[in-house]
Each structure stands twice: as structure tokens, then as C-alpha cells.
Amino acid sequence: MKARYPGYNVLDKRGTVSWDDVTREVIKQRMAPPSESRFLDPLAWQTLQAVCESVMPQSPEAAQIPVAAMLDERLRTNAGDGYRDMRLPPLRQAWRIGLAALNEESIATFRQPYYSLAAPQRHLLLERMQRGELVHPAWHGLPSDIFFSNRVLKDICAIYYSHPYAWNQIGFGGPANPRGYVRMYFDRRDPWEAAEAKPGHEVRARRGKHRVR
Amino acid sequence: MREFEHDDDVDFAIVGTGAGGGTLACRLSELGFRVVAFDAGAWWRPLEEFASDESHQKKLFWTDERLCDGETPLVLGTNNSGKAIGGSTVHFAMVSLRFRPEWFKSRSLLGYGADWPLDWREMWHYYTQVEQALKISGPLKYPWGPKRPRYPYREHELNAAAWVLARGAEALGIDWTSTPLATVSAPRGHSPPCVYRGFCVSGCATNAKQSALVTWIPRAVAAGAEIRDLAMVTRIAVGNNDRVTGLEYIREGQRQFQRARHVVVAGYAIETPRLLLLSATSRFPDGLGNSSGLLGKNLMVQSNQAVWGVMPEEIRAYKGPPSLAITEHWNYTDIGKDFFGGYSYMSQGPLPIVWAGALNRRGLWGQALLDEMQHYNHQVGLKIVGETLPQERNRVTLADEKDANGLPIARVTYSFCDNDKRLIRHALDFMGRALDAAGVGDIWEETNDTCHLNGTARMGDDPRCSVVDGDCRSWDIPNLWICDGSVFPTVGGVNPSLTIQAIALRTADRIAALAGRGELDRRPQKKMS
Ligand SMILES: Cc1cc2nc3c(=O)[nH]c(=O)nc-3n(C[C@H](O)[C@H](O)[C@H](O)COP(=O)(O)OP(=O)(O)OC[C@H]3O[C@@H](n4cnc5c(N)ncnc54)[C@H](O)[C@@H]3O)c2cc1C
């Protein structure tokens, strides 16, 4: 797929008046998560990595967003949402049960651990999870569709879109303090915003990015 | 800041410093009462401590665990309420609306819900006071309802998402306006004008937002109130004369006790009933102030459904406050409805995480999600703040599970009723037509969002059918008060914070009046009606 905002890198604005010191520090930490699992056991960790690859596929050429490591870190710090559907156990327990159950489903269906499945099989099992069709005893009564919507999608996608690389893909302006924005009308772009490649105008878009300051 | 001793018999100990508690702390201290206000949250300095970042700013929200069930289990956390000095107003979207006058008597005048023990004309007076105190930026003329004074600051410029609302409304022949907002459009004191950075629901690092943190709290401190941050109140103590004597709280790991002549609970519609339930004694086995049995019941959300689509033009809805344009048409029109109640709808500006969440709930993930996210700068939508009806089955109770302090956590049970569903259907149909008329394509419906919790300790005229009276005073314990969104008998179709603040201003005046008559420590004779 062609980049819609060619050459746009929100990090180019780091040193500008669109970023403040607090934000610089917060994003710096976001860009340097541990790359290894520090919470999940090895099998759960491999399963989680495979799930993340299916839910938020990333092109191997692109700089990677370490979604699984960031989620593992969240589990390690046990940072909850402030609520949970009563059908779900607490955060860590839900993920432990869910990942283990998914692996059991994989073995039952394909005679292979989940992480070793090819992408279409991984996808298939997740689709069945989304529809609530996975009912292996390893779920311990946890409804697989509720786990899928309230944990898998919610946790993984929130992490993905907390990362500057994801903002680049969608042309989000990113941090905006203290400068903010001036042009608010249709088709108006402040010079420090991502320039969109309209078909045939990719070059103009690429030039637009230089004016971050 | 003035500080009180634990043995000081302060006049008022207030639990919570948000829209209700912060406002009340300010006015009571300005009226000469000795006030200590407690909040479990931190006292943030927005300029130094707020990042322009959706996920980091989770620190503003109440993220201690709560359990949700019912037919429509609620989404709380960042969708719900704050934990900070200034409460939820630190991260709120600043939409500052008055109730439609008839809603204060919706049972008598409109045939649904419950009447408030308040008169709309009196509320109109207090709304004006809040609008002045927050220097609301709003339109020159407001299209609906009785005359109101001019908004103190000029309206904000519209963004493209707001213009889409305007186009749709004009095409369908209904009124719209720029939204009255609690963020300044020109400098005010320490607040520079809004810079349209769009991170409002992650906290305003500009300090343009007129939250309780930058308005009522500094005034309260200047008037001699003490604000005690990071102080989690765990119990309200009751003496053997059936009067409250103070409160227990935990600060810096220490269990402490503050004596007080009056206690006000203003902890939001979940924590307020939770604390009163947790404070049960053998004399009050069902919780404090619960002789009606209604404490925790009649929890009302506001429905928050949306229609979305994409436009060929760039919208870039992340710029500016999220809801710059509004129509209250369906709040003020009673014909053409197959449901009770009303709704407003507003333009929207979701940041990426919130937007991805909406698409997740539409069932999208994997490549389909990535593809749809490519339209981020072209997506545009309309979202309601819809009235739901009070139902006793919707309630806050105590769960078996305990929090870090060993106290039972809140269980929040919620289900829409048929009327709520009809309202939502009507709104989705109408907004879909509005988007279509505005030239938006690929329209789809987000059917399952909710916002703004209220109810759970309703006010009323009759102790059998309400938890507090019109002055926000407990019917059962005369020196116990509840002053936040919990006291709403109905919610209407507008965001609640202006009404919560107006009630708090009124309550402060009523407390001063009762004190002047010597009726503060004793419940007066039953009110003549
Ligand atoms: C994302 C979002 C956007 C919103 N946008 C708008 C809007 O545009 N317009 C609008 O009108 N409304 C809006 N609201 C709703 C509005 O913010 C709330 O309805 C309002 O602030 C509620 O006021 P309150 O006084 O009931 O509680 P809050 O303002 O939430 O204050 C309660 C405080 O009590 C504290 N507390 C609770 N229990 C305890 C305890 N036991 N001990 C110590 N402290 C305690 C909490 O930490 C909190 O700070 C929004 C809400 C959210 C979540």
C-alpha cells in the first residue's frame, strides 16, 4: 500500500513549538520499551506476539511498533482500565487465560501451537474468537467474544495507536502544545501538519513535510 | 493555603473537588464557612505536567477497578470520570449547556421521569452565575429556550467537522449554533486563549479550559478553604445522636480522621453512593441516608450514539475542541417523536486511540482496520447526548471484590429500556439524514456508546421517594449533604456539568440562608409547599 502521507514523520516536530518538555519525555519513553517479555511466560509471550501480528499487521520493511512488548509491560505494571465487564476476570488473569486457551484451541484444531500457525489459520481462530465460537475448557467459562472485544482488540489497538509511527500512517498531527493549530476549515492544513498525497500529487505532499517549523 | 487540624471542628468536610464539590467548596468558603475539601486525585499543574498524549493522560481518570454488568455493561475509565483536584472537569469537553426549563418538571409537564424540587427560574439565575464565573465562550444568540444573557466571551471559530453539522442542519431545516464552551476565546487572567490543539479530553496543557481546577479551586483557596489532595475518603463517621461527626480517610498510607460539623459527598454518581453504602452502621444498616431505599438506584447514563462517514475534503477533526457545533432541536421539539425525552447532537473530534476503539466496536481489526484508519483525516461524525429514563434496576451496589484498601468496589448495573432504544433509533436515523444531506459518504452507525453518569441519590420533595431534599441535604441525617450529579432526578439531553455547578451555587446560598435562620444543625419543620 502507498503511504498516504509520504515523508511525514511526526517525530520531526520534536524540537518545534508543537512539543513541550513533558511530551518529549513521555514519547521518548514510549519509543524505548523493553523488547523482551518481562511478565508473560515464554509460551504466552509467543502466542501474544502472534496475536498482535494478526490484529495489527505490520509490513516487515517498516520500522516496527513493539505492540506485544508494550502490552507485556502494561501487564507487568498491572495498569487497569478502571472497570471491567463482570464476565471477565482482572486484566492479568484474563490475558493469561485467553492466551493459554487460544493455544489450546490451536492444538485441538490444527495440532500445532498458535504461534507456529500460518497467518490465515491464526486469522481464522481469531475470527472464531470474535464470534464467540471458541469454548474449549481452557477458557474456564470466559466468553471468548468478550475477551476478544474487551481485551484483544481494545488493548492491542490502543497501544498501536499510541505510537508515533501509527500517527504517521494516518496523518495525525500528534502533540500540539504550545503551538496548537490555526487553520480549521475544510482542506486547510497548517504548514506543520501532514500533507496528504492526492493521487498524482505525491511530490507536492513530500515537499510539504519540510515545513515543520 | 490555610490548613486545618484533624481536631478542628471544620464547618464542612467535602468529599470530591469536581463540578459539584469544587464549586461548593469555593462558595461556602467565600460565604465564611471553614471548609476542607478532599480528593483522592492529584493536584496537577497543567502547564508543567500535562503531555499532549492520549495514553499518558490516563492519569487524570478514575482507573481503580469497578465491575459492570446488566444488558448494557458500561464502559467507564477514560470514558467516564476523573480522579483529580477539579474532578472530571479537568478532562471534560467543556460543553456548557442549560437544561430545558420543562425538564425540571418533566413528570408534570412532559409525562415522564420525575419532577425536580427546583424551579427553573431560580436555576436560570444560577446558570448565569456559572457562565459568568467560567467566562463561557458562546454564540451571540442561542436559538432555543427562554431568553438568556449574552455569553461573556465570544464564540469559537468552527472547524470543518462543525461546518458539516451546520450544513446538515440547514439542509434539513433545523437550527444549529456554535457550542457554548468553557474554554476562553480571549485571554483571561492566567488563561491564554484556546489554541485549538484538540487534546481537551486529555487535559488542557494550555490552561485555556475553565475547569474547576483553574476556576473554583483557586478561589476556594483564596477564601480560606483547605484542599487536601491524594486523600481517599473511606468512611463517613456517625455519632450516637445520628449525626455525622467527620470522615475517615487514607493519605500517604496513613488512616486519618477529620472532624467536621457537616459532611458533603460529591464524589461522582458512582463513588458517592459507594461511600455512603460503605459507611453503613448498625443504626443505618443499608448505608447512610438510605431510608428511602433509593441510594444507588436510578443510575442514568446519557446515550452517546453516533453516525460517521467520510468526505472527499480533508476534515482533520483533531483540531479544536471536539464539539464546536450543536443542535438542540430535538430537546425543544416534542412533535415527531415516538419516545419521551430529548437529545442534542454535536460535531466530534476523536483522537486516534478513541477513533480506533470506535472502529473496533464496529468489528474492524487487522488489515480492515488499518485500511479504515487511512480515512482518519476525512472522517466526520455527529454524536448525541441523549436522555435516558430513570429505572430502579439501574444501580450502583457493592461488589464482593475489594480494592487496595480492602474496601468493596462498586458494581455498576445498567440496561437501556425500550424508550431509551427508541430515542437512539430516532437520533441515528435523523443524524444519518443530516450527514447524507451534508455530502458525507460511507455512512455507518456507532450504536453502543454511553457517557455522563448521574442519579443514584436523587433529590425530591418526599423523603420516601428521594435521598436528599432540594437543598441537597439528606432526609435522614441533617448534617449530611450530597452535592454532585448524583442528585439528578432526570438527566435531560444536555451535558450535565453546568447544571451540577448551578446546583452547587444554589446549595451554598441555601446553606448560608439556613445557617442564618439557625436551621443548619437541625432539620426544620416539614416544608410548606
Ligand atoms: C471524557 C469526558 C468528557 C466530558 N465532557 C463534558 C462536557 O463537555 N460537558 C459537561 O457538562 N460534562 C462533560 N463530562 C461530564 C462531567 O465532567 C461530569 O459529569 C462532572 O464533572 C461530574 O461532576 P461531579 O461533581 O459529579 O464529579 P467529578 O467532577 O467527577 O468529581 C468527583 C471527584 O471526587 C473524587 N472522589 C470520589 N470519591 C472519593 C473519595 N472516596 N475520596 C476522595 N475523593 C473522591 C474524585 O477523585 C473526583 O475528583 C465529560 C466527562 C468525560 C469523562
Ligand code: SF4
Ligand atoms: S483545544 Fe483549547 S481547550 Fe482544548 S486542550 Fe487545546 S487549548 Fe485547551
